[in-house]
Amino acid sequence: MAIDYSKATGTGSSSGAPGGGGGGLLKPSIITAIIGGVIGWLVGHWIGNSFTQGYQQVQGSGSNDIAEILGYIGMVIGWFAGLGALNYPIKKMFGAEPEADEPVTEKGWTKYFRYTLDHKTVGVQYLFGMLIYFFTAGLLALAIRTELLSPTYHIWSPDTYIEIVGEHGTMMMMMMTSVVLGPFGNYVVPLMIGTKRVAFPRLEALSFWFTPISYFILLSGLWQGGFQSGWTGYAPLSVQQGVGQDTYILGFGLQGLSMVCASTNIVATIINYRAPGMSWSRLPVMGWSMLSLGFTMILSIPVLIDGLYVLALDRTAQTALLYSGHGGSSFLWENLFWFFGHPEVYLLAIPGFGLVAEIIPVFARKPVFAYKTSAAGFIGLAILSFFVWQHHLFQSGMNPDMRPLFMLTTELISIPTGFIYLVGMGTLWRARIRLTTPMLFMLGVYFNFLFGGLTGVYVSDVPINVTVHGSFFVMAHFHYTIMGGVIFAFFGAIYYWTPLVTGYQLSEKLGKIHFWTMIVFFNSTFMPLFAVGLLGMPRRVFEYAHRLQFLNQWVSVSAYLLGASLLFFAITFVWQLAVTRRPTVRNPWGSRSLEWFVESYPPPAYNFKRVPVVLSWPYEYGDANALPVADIVNETKDLDPVGRA
């Protein structure tokens, strides 16, 4: 356990970030990164074209995947060079000792556009990044729903429509995996466990800066014919596609690298950087969820990257690993993809559950119920998630012997999921409940996920799967678990931690309007889709039976209203942070968790003046005489959090 591995200064500084010192426009930032990216792309693309000179089938095909992929790889290298992220490792490689600086203490808003080693800055970068990615993918969802207003009349051409479907699915699935780990895992968890710094600040920063370039590459696919394989990228369709498919490979792969970096850092931080007294039995439940999430990411993402590498080989080096006609197998991709893909679903669920179990006790004034069970639930979900992937392939022609086994393992995953409901029900029992905005969102998770979980039983049951596989029923099911789960938890967490992160309190009234409109229109959007799927409508189609028109129109209108609710959030959130700026009071929710006992909101550089000593469990809400959570509580409790006189 530990402590402060910093240099003699004891500040926990990490050397090597490029933010320090002057330099004006040439100071590494997002601007130099863009310049570097453009140069890198040109160089990579030129090399690719040079390599392929004389290969008639490439020249004649109208697309050069080698130049495309090398262009993007060059762009990524240029991007990180422009950010200054390569300075430290290159200097080290050549035996130089990079000069130490204090990037963590950089002031002003420009730090958010730089490669920084401060976990709180990275958390804020992630927060706004994730909101941008979520809203972009959300707009694409509205484009899909607009097409489905009519069973036969088309807004988009068939190729544009299927490109939009692929972009929406891929962006949501690859980006939203970090929607909790990125903003809150990076920002809050180090504070919760009482550390001044994270274990691998460079990896953490790298993890964020992978996301904008990944987002850009993925979106750029729209200008290159897109990819018609959806987010699942099944081969040989994905081998057959044009250069737009390369954006899928690179975009998804870079986001995978981001997740590996982020999860390695969070796992190492939680294991090694807990404050004295922060034993495993006192670790906040969110810490357990992040730990489970981190291990799941580290073990599953490499399989995705491997699959993408194989796909890239088939598309560039003309191997035939994924095409049976030449000796490969399309089942290889399906299994590689879903071996990552199903744990990925739990990468989305576990952090949502972590937030719920973390926040509900604050507003129930009771200890979290069955603490060990909640931790066991996260670990159980993480482990079992590796043994269920073939339930996506029940009708694929896989070995039929496997189907009862994967049906069993999939059903078994209901048990640790049920633990989360037990924790919630037990925590609310005989509680003192405040229905604040964050609490409403957490209760919303329980409401929504119940439908997602119960319909999961249908999907996992092989005989029922024959009817619902690949239909809108499945689509509704996973939107209930993902959007109804982690996205609701994400918004609740924004309302909950904004006072800590910004020093400003968000309006409860506006927050509740956002919550109620969002939950009503969310359910109005996705509930009818269970019926649409059961009635025979496959996913990803642009034509459907006339008898399903009313239901589809209902869903589309509801989706617009859901979009309006989210727009309401975006406007009011920015307005309150930029214009009204109502200062928060100290510890506005009355939490016992350590992050609220920093000297100021936002927390100062290096978080704590000294490493706190943890004295008690963070959930002793039911005991008025319990020890404070740490020895710094009494030192900070009377301080004004935002520096007012």
Next chain:
Amino acid sequence: MSHNALDDSRSVEATRKVIPKLIALWIVTSLIASLLVWFVLGPHLPPGRMTDQAAGAQFDIRFVSTLVPPVLFFIWIFFGYSLIKWRVKPGEDPLAPAADFRGNSKAQGAWYIITTVVVLFLAAFGTYYLVVPAGAGGGEGPSPIWTPGVKNMLQVQVIAQQWRFTYRWPQFGGMETTSIFLPVNTEIQFNVTSLDVIHDFWAYQLGVKADANPDVNNVAFTKTQQLGRFTVRCDELCGVWHGAMYNYGYVVSQAQFQQWATQMETQNAAVTKLLPKYSTTYTPSYAGNGGGYYPPQDPNANL
């Protein structure tokens, strides 16, 4: 902690009295809802009863749907009661401690046991209804292990390609048709394959779904029981016209089927001669014959 600080509504005694009432409410509401699901909604649930497999799927959906209300109402009633009863009232100190307990071994134990038993039961239920109706209409791959045990099944080969389905009939001279008619009261074996990318043969009302993979024969069984029209849709994303890859088939009387098949065999005789020999799979030729999608400049073309 101090239980003294608690008001009466949060005391152990008060909550002990209410639990039986909540359980009674749960039983009554669940029973009513489950009966409505089984008797009112159940007979109308998809995918209908056109085949044994469809009827089996309908039974499974009906059964699982009947189990949903008890779970929903259990969660809703306990959450709802807590939120109504123990919400902070005006004038109360919102930050005062509530009850101080971290768990309840009996409640937790019961939860673990009940959820485990339910889950194992559902897995056993699903397995039984997968095996008994010969794979429940799902694709079993090239070597099916759950078969109807009937000789002389009608063989229908489904060939998917971007972006249409065609059907070959080995018992009718290997003819290939673009339409599909099936005789009623007949065991049918679908042999599903693809000439290019992965598709999926979803005959909705027949309760049949099987991926069409290139170079793989994915076998599914069904037994027709009712006359009528059924929809065939592709259910795996297969490219730009995936959304338009559908057609309709018909279950007709055996005499009508014989008449249709004989007529098609005669009508297509000249074309049938040009087709590759009937096979469970067709690897697209490098030279482009047989629906290959590799372009002529493919370097393997001359191998």
